[in-house]
Amino acid sequence: MEIDKAIRECDDRRLKTKYNNAIYVIQRALALYSIEEVAFSFNGGKDSTVLLHLLRAGYSLHKGEQSCINGGVKDFPMRTIYFECPSAFPEINSFTYDTANMYGLQLDIIRSDFKSGLEALLKTKPIRAIFLGVRMGDPTAVGQEQFSPSSPGWPPFMRVNPILDWSYRDVWAFLLTSKVQYCSLYDQGYTSIGSIYDTVPNSLLSMNNSSSSKEVFRPAYLLSDGRLERAGRVKKLPPSVSGKKPVVANGLNSMDLPKSSLLMASAIAVGDEILLGTAEDQLGHSLCRKLHSIGWSVSQTTVVRNDIDSVAEEVERRQSTNDMVFIYGGVGPLHSDVTLAGVAKAFGVRLAPDEEFEEYLRHLIGDQCTGDRNEMALLPEGITELLHHEKLIVPLIKCKNVIIFTATNVLELDDEWNCLIELMRSSGELVMTQPFVSKCLTTILADLEVAQPVSKLCLEFPDVYIGCYRKSRREPLRIYLEGKDQDRIESAKEALCKKFHPGAFSEINLS
Numbered sequence: 001m002e003i004d005k006a007i008r009e010c011d012d013r014r015l016k017t018k019y020n021n022a023i024y025v026i027q028r029a030l031a032l033y034s035i036e037e038v039a040f041s042f043n044g045g046k047d048s049t050v051l052l053h054l055l056r057a058g059y060s061l062h063k064g065e066q067s068c069i070n071g072g073v074k075d076f077p078m079r080t081i082y083f084e085c086p087s088a089f090p091e092i093n094s095f096t097y098d099t100a101n102m103y104g105l106q107l108d109i110i111r112s113d114f115k116s117g118l119e120a121l122l123k124t125k126p127i128r129a130i131f132l133g134v135r136m137g138d139p140t141a142v143g144q145e146q147f148s149p150s151s152p153g154w155p156p157f158m159r160v161n162p163i164l165d166w167s168y169r170d171v172w173a174f175l176l177t178s179k180v181q182y183c184s185l186y187d188q189g190y191t192s193i194g195s196i197y198d199t200v201p202n203s204l205l206s207m208n209n210s211s212s213s214k215e216v217f218r219p220a221y222l223l224s225d226g227r228l229e230r231a232g233r234v235k236k237l238p239p240s241v242s243g244k245k246p247v248v249a250n251g252l253n254s255m256d257l258p259k260s261s262l263l264m265a266s267a268i269a270v271g272d273e274i275l276l277g278t279a280e281d282q283l284g285h286s287l288c289r290k291l292h293s294i295g296w297s298v299s300q301t302t303v304v305r306n307d308i309d310s311v312a313e314e315v316e317r318r319q320s321t322n323d324m325v326f327i328y329g330g331v332g333p334l335h336s337d338v339t340l341a342g343v344a345k346a347f348g349v350r351l352a353p354d355e356e357f358e359e360y361l362r363h364l365i366g367d368q369c370t371g372d373r374n375e376m377a378l379l380p381e382g383i384t385e386l387l388h389h390e391k392l393i394v395p396l397i398k399c400k401n402v403i404i405f406t407a408t409n410v411l412e413l414d415d416e417w418n419c420l421i422e423l424m425r426s427s428g429e430l431v432m433t434q435p436f437v438s439k440c441l442t443t444i445l446a447d448l449e450v451a452q453p454v455s456k457l458c459l460e461f462p463d464v465y466i467g468c469y470r471k472s473r474r475e476p477l478r479i480y481l482e483g484k485d486q487d488r489i490e491s492a493k494e495a496l497c498k499k500f501h502p503g504a505f506s507e508i509n510l511s
């Protein structure tokens with residue numbers, strides 16, 4: 001079979017791995033279901049074109065035809081479904097029909113929507129499994145495996161996704177290596193094709209020549225960043241206006257929130273080395289100061305082991321009771337780097353290859369990243385948002401209300417924090433509440449003398465945080481008053497002083 005031969009003879013190791021895995025899925029599906037019971041959902045797009053040739057190769061191998069030199073171009077009896085839509089590009093339509101002709105596909109053309117079309121088809125045909133060219137990163141791929149039963153409410157069939165883990169690069173490596181035809185739109189700058197109403201050529205491929213009136217585009221395979229595959233799709237609204245909620249408690253919108261409201265965060269350090277006493281957690285301290293400086297309260301800082309369940313349990317607990325959770329440590333390619341797996345587990349999702357993140361890593365570490373599988377580019381599926389900032393070489397990772405810092409020291413944290421604040425401020429996602437006001441008083445009075453009056457003061461000023469601490473047993477006691485209302489802090493201070501003889505307290509500046 002010509003496809004199989006072309007891939008096996010090429011020297012792209014990654015492509016071979018992807019090909020072998022896809023062929024394996026196809027062969028297992030063909031072992032499970034008879035050829036009458038399977039169908040191929042083909043729409044002339046690049047992903048389904050890849051799948052067509054994988055299916056031809058897989059079917060041929062399944063039948064033990066490896067020795068067939070010409071590959072039997074028309075020997076592909078699998079039922080092929082095409083949902084034809086009036087808003088499809090004419091080039092897509094003609095490519096679909098021409099391809100069906102060339103390979104002798106038995107085309108079932110359906111002109112209704114996917115669901116009712118499938119309902120009608122499955123009533124008359126014994127179809128039990130449908131092959132799709134869905135890839136991770138496609139909006140519809142979330143939660144799907146290579147074998148995924150159709151969703152509740154859909155007619156029952158198995159969705160088989162042999163190229164689920166293929167990237168944009170993998171798709172083009174396959175199409176170019178196997179030298180098969182693809183829809184002409186991909187040579188005109190289209191990189192992902194929807195309908196005529198929502199798809200334009202990808203401007204990143206524009207060869208903008210001012211002397212020519214018609215814009216010219218380079219072919220799709222020259223798009224170097226697969227993460228920008230959908231840049232030619234009509235833009236969705238930016239996060240701040242697309243209904244995404246700012247990070248605040250109780251489902252309130254930032255606009256509704258009084259500036260004095262208390263927002264709660266917690267920090268999780270992941271590191272056996274901290275628990276072993278080998279290293280110190282300096283980031284937690286720095287993070288508390290930073291959060292405090294923007295008026296946020298920190299409910300807890302914890303240290304957990306480099307263990308998926310420990311991370312998952314802590315994240316699950318904290319994310320449900322805090323407005324935001326910050327986690328650091330345990331991010332990278334080492335055996336102990338399990339933070340992302342823990343976050344994924346906490347939210348009940350799996351880790352999936354993230355093409356966008358993989359491109360960043362590829363630019364950062366180049367060749368070391370071109371393996372068959374890049375573990376570092378696995379991120380919690382469907383809940384991850386990459387926060388890009390020009391000053392960061394890799395974007396920050398945000399999973400719902402959990403921010404994952406990659407910083408390993410305070411200076412790196414400063415950089416990540418500053419970028420985060422800038423980004424979330426401009427998108428309206430982070431509410432900057434009124435900063436805290438504090439006063440610190442010292443006294444040489446004994447603890448026993450101040451104990452009761454200070455307890456009473458706490459009851460009189462429930463909105464003011466009143467704390468006592470010492471730097472050492474020999475030094476004076478420090479009483480700390482903190483809150484968001486300057487006048488209340490002043491009143492609490494006066495009330496405290498009135499309870500003792502004049503001069504019993506003196507105010508010190510802590511900054």
Ligand SMILES: Cc1cc2nc3c(=O)[nH]c(=O)nc-3n(C[C@H](O)[C@H](O)[C@H](O)COP(=O)(O)O)c2cc1C
Pocket residue numbers: 041114130132140149150151154159194
């Ligand atoms: C053969 C086939 C099977 C599908 N099965 C399901 C399904 O089980 N559950 C579902 O929610 N959507 C299913 N869909 C719909 C797709 O997930 C998706 O909504 C559809 O491709 C629309 O994408 P678009 O809006 O980008 O055109 C199926 C589509 C096709 C073509």
Ligand SMILES: Nc1ncnc2c1ncn2[C@@H]1O[C@H](COP(=O)(O)OP(=O)(O)OP(=O)(O)O)[C@@H](O)[C@H]1O
Pocket residue numbers: 041042043044045046047048049081082083084131132133134135138191192193194
């Ligand atoms: N109109 C359709 N008819 C039949 N199958 C379809 C249709 N639309 C989508 N599909 C199935 O869903 C898969 C995913 O569609 P998707 O648009 O992501 O990829 P594609 O169209 O193959 O390539 P591209 O991303 O370049 O548009 C297709 O490969 C195909 O299997």
Ligand SMILES: [Mg+2]
Pocket residue numbers: 045192193194
């Ligand atoms: Mg498409």
